[in-house]
Amino acid sequence: MKLDEIRHRIDLIDSKILKLLNDRMEQGLLAKRFKDQIVDPRREEEIMEKVKHNPNALVEKDFSEDLYKIILTQSKKLQGRELIITGFQGEHGAYSEEAVRLYNKDYVTLPCVTFNEVFEGVNSGMYDYGIVPVENTLGGIVGPVNELLLNTDLQIIGAIDMPVHHCLLMVPGTDHREIREVYSHSQALAQCRRFLSRNNLTPVPYFDTAGAAMMLAEKQPRGAACIAGKLAAKLYNLEVLKENIEDLSKNRTRFLLLSKGLPAEEGSKCTITFTTEHKAGTLFGVLELFASSGINLTRIESIPNEPGDYSFFLDFDGSFKDPNVIKTLEQAEKQTAGFKLLGCYNEKVIED
């Protein structure tokens, strides 16, 4: 064992401590949503009592008390601010989190395990907003999200379209020649298929890109690397072996921002969903309304509903306050079933 090996371990522990502190602050912010007041003396006493009598020999009583005074003060300070919480699917460092930061850097991001949890969290008021990916230029639509969108009462209040650049990450000091397996979300693995094959690497699907990065940093499996973004590399102290490993450089993902309420500003883009009767020309009839009103459609997607039944998504340029749009939507509603305006919002496009 050499000094630099020990220091390397210390660096890893420090990055974990900081990550845990962040997790703790997050839980504090969530707790506030269930409390009437920020300060709860009984709860604080309870915490201090446990901390003082912790069984870790080197974390002495005085030290742990001092430390927790600082932690609790900071937690209360954060709770006192009117922070906007946005839920995203994945671990910290996920592309969805990068999207939130690019949309508005002041939003606080909270990780969820599933897309459903994001929708539920916004519905229950635990989060102010939720962010979900809807489509990727290489991977196509994100099926589970589109299904959830069909059945939600949440509103789309914003969208962001951003480039996604994958990196091959490894635990610092790994011999790159020993790497055999690469963990990542199946979409990311698919987007780097040619890179993996020319380097004889075996793709191993994982539930999430940043989750794979976190697992790699914690468990350090032999001969393994992962595909994730630069943010994940920074958060989990991983070395970037190679940047931009996606097979096509024009790799973009579009995300939607969801909320219970309406957006504060007038939007320039709308999303609707509907189903049509099984009769010749019904879908055409709806599309024709938009064509004759001169409204530009930007996305059309069909999602299988019940067997033989399809729901349609339609995105178009325009505001729902525009009389031309209002008139077209009224007519469309008459010709369709389950018609719903999912939102009228502005879309942010991040260039490379």
Next chain:
Amino acid sequence: MQNLKLVSSGKQGRRTKIKVGSVVIGEGFVVVGGPCGVESEEQTIRTAEAVKAGGGMMFRGGAFKPRTSPYDFQGLGLEGLKILAKARDLTGLPIVTEVIDPRDVSWVCEFADILQIGARNMQNFSLLKEVGRSPKPVLLKRGMYSTLKEWLNCAEYILAEGNPNVILCERGIRTFETYTRNTLDLSMIPALKELTHLPVMVDPSHGTGKLSLVEKMSLAAIAAGADGLLVEVHINPCEAKSDADQQLNPEQFKQLMQKIRKLEQFMADPLFNTSITGGKEQ
């Protein structure tokens, strides 16, 4: 020569041209400049900028160094490759770098534009096969104890695996002469031009090991009909971790380039396209 099916020039006298970025090897005279080893990001990037400013068309630098002693600087490895890729992004110069381990071939391909097989590995057949299966051109240096025939057989190995883009590089051989580091065998250039369609380059830095001889041998290489040069340039040769005695500084490189361009113009005269033929075939 027997068994040289793929490297032989054949009757049509065709010539292989290799396009790397905006540079075509086998068309005009291509100069590759750069340090012996990638020592740091600053040294590499500053040298790459100097090579570009001096008129160099490609950049060289070793990330994996085959060294005589195991205690000498072995190169920065993967970190060195990342630095080279950064130098390319900043200057636009394609990268030539050596690969010494078959397990590194695919990774070096990810970062570099031309794979170099060093003199010490010329007959490392498993390495030759591996680069023969790679998508990048290969610069094959002549082994220090190798005959022309052995050298061409090594090129044949690479072509036989499916990679048609091989550049031969004369870098001197061991003789009884000790004044120079190696004896730069410029007679190989016209000989190879007769025998093979592959482009031929010359490394006068290793070929002589002496700074004062580099310029004259570079010019002689052009006169002998070489397609290009591989010359060592360091931003500060006195501080180089390897080959400190044979690397040019940026000013010397610039002067060399001026002379090269002048001689190149002179050699462009169609008069030099013909040569004396005949004599007894071997």
